[in-house]
Amino acid sequence: MQISGSAARDALASGNLTVAIGFLSDWLLYYQNGEEVVSTLALHSGCASAATLADSDITKFEKGMRVGVSGDIGGVFHNIGLRFINHDGFSTEDFTWVALEPGTLLAALQEGQVDVIVASDELIYNFVEDGYAKVIRSQDYDPDFESEVCCSLGFNKDFVKNNPVTVYKITRAVYRASKWLAESEANREEAVDLLLDKQYISASKEMGVKLVNLLNYGFGTKELVATTNVIGQEYKDLGLLPADFDLSDAEEKFLVKYDLTKIQ
Template sequence: MKKFLVALFCAALMGASAFAMTKEEEDAAWKKEPACGRVIKIGYNGGLCLGTFGIAQLKGFYEAEGLKTEVVRMSGGSSGQIDAIGTGKVDVTGDHIATMLVPAVNGVRVKFTTGIHSGCKSLYVPADSPIKTTADLVGKYVAIPDGIGGSDQNISMRFFNHDKIDPRQIKWKVAEAGIAVMAMKKGEVQAALLGDQFAKKFLDSGELRILRSLTFDEDFKQEACCIHAVNLDFYNENPVTVKKLTRAHEAASAWMMEHPEEAVNTLQANKWAAGDPKLVLEIFKTYNFGIDDKATEATLRSTIDDYKSFGMIDAKKDTEELIRKVWDPVVKND
């Protein structure tokens, strides 16, 4: 018993990913954790992007791990979600890396444990626009629906940065997605960062075209867009529970990849994915819910380096130290 406790203590010091348990050891350790037997709050803001949380709940993947979970509807946008996970109002949530990475680096109490999926947002211009490359947007307006410092601006800045364009040379205008489309038609803005699901009807109708994309461009389509996040105190106090939560999430992701039609139908039946079922299914199939930890870690590393290059993260901070601070792909299969 003493040997086991010493090993468990060492695991806590090294992080969950450094220590593998047998099933018997895992069960014994889990029973001693504060979260064992209590209801775990899963923060979910609805929508297709984070649908794995709903599927894990509805299809019994959390239950299969012995977990008692409750899906809590999030409110207040990204800031409300970050506050909820950072302060422990919810135990687990997910969102864009572009939304959560900077707060995590700057001290919000959260740890990332797995990627959720690739793709989902692109930079759009009117189909008849003279804008052909991101360089043509220098000195022009780009609409960002979720505001200054939000995921839309952060994603857009990475597009420009990858194309060797200083994002400070772009003019930014906050505009809700529908208004952004109208503003592009009127020439009030020249481009807009939009969710692919929202923009698809305009793409299909020939009104918009994609200039740059997380979903389709070679330098971004292998990256994780959204990420699974756990409150840091919960992570420190409940390493086995965190492993179980992450394992259930990944099992749900694998099921969704194998059963896309049923996944979409299930989410829509529970009002967790809105829109025309055919369109939603088409968008669903552009996401890779099976994105692995290697790709997710590479995304975090690339994003940190990009953010350092244009001042969103202190350039003096070591990228590998920041990775260790925010990321632990916990051991899921011993």
């Protein structure tokens, strides 16, 4: 089943899905509400960037800008945008945030409704490839983000409790696939061929290969825990999580930690 974003998270929480892939930065926020979702594996880095028009003088976030985010205010790309500006020394109030449908992002830039957009790499790099946009901030290769985990493997909490062996086997299989992707560009190209053959992606092969090569793979439990704590602390600083939110409690209840170091 192809489903993404908050819809995947909500389907996991309700039990309509057993396992899904999603943004760790999105799922962590909903842990505080008692959502029935847990993560078992860090998948890869990257996935989101900020961009402006290709011929713009803008090269970085600056106070007073209007920032368009793909999806909702409070959604994953808004939160990633908040992390970008937080790293650059700004506060939420320094910008005007505008929620945009993915299909309207480029038009909003071109018509001057916003100065910068934050969205998935798939969208951003298509705009870049077509000559319309340039990247000013990225989770893919900016030094302060490139070693972080973007997406994780998530399960319905009750399914994990009732099927621990199955959950481990699924996690192990996905981890092996991630290690395989990390081994070579040839492997990543083969993966793109498979995705195109199954019609799981609509991009060209050239774009697909470019996108998968932007990401880092082969992460395990260590990186999952580390990124959860980094994002959690930033969310507390930004006011997205309560100041007294217990990150150690979240780590114990939101993450299922496996020793994957000996898996080949």
